Amino acid sequence: MLLKRLLSIAPLAQAERAAIKGLPFRQAVFDGQTEILRAGDRATRCIVVLTGLLVTSKVSGKGRQTTAFHIPGDAPDLQTLHLETLDSDVRTVTRSEVAYIEHSVLKAIARDHPSISAALWKVTLVDSAVFREWVVNIGQRPAVSRLAHIFCEIMTRMRAVGLADGATCALPITQIDLGEAAGISVVHVNRSLRELRRRGLLTFLGGVFTIHDEAGLMELADFRADYLHLNS
Amino acid sequence: MLLKRLLSIAPLAQAERAAIKGLPFRQAVFDGQTEILRAGDRATRCIVVLTGLLVTSKVSGKGRQTTAFHIPGDAPDLQTLHLETLDSDVRTVTRSEVAYIEHSVLKAIARDHPSISAALWKVTLVDSAVFREWVVNIGQRPAVSRLAHIFCEIMTRMRAVGLADGATCALPITQIDLGEAAGISVVHVNRSLRELRRRGLLTFLGGVFTIHDEAGLMELADFRADYLHLNS
DNA sequence: CGAGGTGTTGAACCGGTTCAACACCCGTGG
DNA sequence: CCACGGGTGTTGAACCGGTTCAACACCTCG
Numbered sequence A, B: 001m002l003l004k005r006l007l008s009i010a011p012l013a014q015a016e017r018a019a020i021k022g023l024p025f026r027q028a029v030f031d032g033q034t035e036i037l038r039a040g041d042r043a044t045r046c047i048v049v050l051t052g053l054l055v056t057s058k059v060s061g062k063g064r065q066t067t068a069f070h071i072p073g074d075a076p077d078l079q080t081l082h083l084e085t086l087d088s089d090v091r092t093v094t095r096s097e098v099a100y101i102e103h104s105v106l107k108a109i110a111r112d113h114p115s116i117s118a119a120l121w122k123v124t125l126v127d128s129a130v131f132r133e134w135v136v137n138i139g140q141r142p143a144v145s146r147l148a149h150i151f152c153e154i155m156t157r158m159r160a161v162g163l164a165d166g167a168t169c170a171l172p173i174t175q176i177d178l179g180e181a182a183g184i185s186v187v188h189v190n191r192s193l194r195e196l197r198r199r200g201l202l203t204f205l206g207g208v209f210t211i212h213d214e215a216g217l218m219e220l221a222d223f224r225a226d227y228l229h230l231n232s
Numbered sequence C: 001c002g003a004g005g006t007g008t009t010g011a012a013c014c015g016g017t018t019c020a021a022c023a024c025c026c027g028t029g030g
Numbered sequence D: 001c002c003a004c005g006g007g008t009g010t011t012g013a014a015c016c017g018g019t020t021c022a023a024c025a026c027c028t029c030g
Helices: A002-009 A014-021 A103-112 A114-140 A143-160 A175-182 A186-198 A214-221 B002-009 B014-021 B103-112 B114-140 B143-160 B175-182 B186-198 B214-221
Strands: A026-030 A035-037 A045-051 A054-059 A064-070 A089-092 A096-102 A168-170 A202-205 A208-211 B026-030 B035-037 B045-051 B054-059 B064-070 B089-092 B096-102 B168-170 B202-205 B208-211
Touching: A002 A014, A002 A114, A014 A103, A014 A114, A045 A103, A054 A175, A054 B114, A064 A114, A064 A175, A064 B114, A096 A103, A103 A114, A114 A143, A114 B054, A114 B064, A114 B114, A143 A168, A143 A175, A143 A186, A143 A202, A143 A208, A143 A214, A175 A186, A186 A202, B002 B014, B002 B114, B014 B103, B014 B114, B045 B103, B054 B175, B064 B114, B064 B175, B096 B103, B103 B114, B114 B143, B143 B168, B143 B175, B143 B186, B143 B202, B143 B208, B143 B214, B175 B186, B186 B202
Parallel strands: none
Antiparallel strands: A026 A096, A035 A089, A045 A096, A054 A064, A054 A089, A168 A208, A202 A208, B026 B096, B035 B089, B045 B096, B054 B064, B054 B089, B168 B208, B202 B208
């Protein structure tokens, strides 16, 4: 999965691909709604999502704000390679499998393969670009558009790692989770989802969403995929 | 300035410091409110702020959202080292001097000095952490706290590069700029600033702000400096 | 002097919150 | 088997933080 993600934004030669496939890792499974990492932790290894869904969030006085969704292939704490402490919490949303890769291993492969080092750096830079877009999303757009934007992003990213083809995509989260990501109350999430349904743009039911009018949804969401820096 | 910024988050040996000081660069001066880079641009060099203030922002249907302030020492487009296109606009707020450093030069120094490479990567990771905090700031906090948080951040970062000692700090921006950063209307910026003044926490006048009650301001802002990952 | 950008204030309005009630589903235990 | 409880989804109604519109003050600069 990590390889898939890296390839979605950077080209890698056969030797590098093989090196990544050969990376040693431990595997672990977590139930839904489980804290995996906490703000303040010091890490000696990185996580890569294999299946399921993780979120990064921070608590602020009243309320928790999700800052990122992590789909398979993502490395939610790749930044700990160079940042001593974690500044956010990472937890599962649904039951998820993750791989642990030791920092020492990652640093070694990055040293031996400059193009892998560049690709890893690039992954963190794309994450950064996504955060910027989230600032815009939350700072400027009304609730319905915010949700629409989130769905557009997830769909695009899932497609990029081959986890969604048509207009349907698994997103096993609750309306509560959506509210924490969009910075709006659960009640309003509910009403905004109904509005999206009413407009014939999207339905979200039982952890799966279907886009019925992609152009219309992207229009409403003010979504342009360029900030994801996919190389397709 | 770049060296100062790097040293504020990462230790560097004498050899590396000397290498950074010896970096060749061109210099340029821009008036206030001038677009320096536009979303979609392809860069062959990076900017480092020497004096003044720059902002990164994105336009979204209606309204512009600032995603970052760049004080002296910052490199607003360091990500272009690995991302082909720029996804945001960068412009001056006030008259500013910037240095241009060629990508090729940066890549060379990074190749020759792994610790500089790590420090540059780390800078982009800290930027990322700041974006996360901004998502929380805009998504969760009421207007007064948002502004308070912005002031706390600027003050902390300015101190880190030696541009603020006491409780006073130059921040040559308008209330309009503050509104675009906090995601609130100008009118409400005005009222929120008055509220901060009324509470005896902070005054902002003529491009300079003074913190009168730092503990109180940080409390209201829900500000903890850990996300800036300063090594002090 | 006039024009344009910024700061300031008032008043009406509205998007979104909050509180509260209820429906529904599912797992648990008597 | 059903009763119960907890988590989630849904809806209504009152409320409020923040927006919008509008007017005016102030300053700077041509």
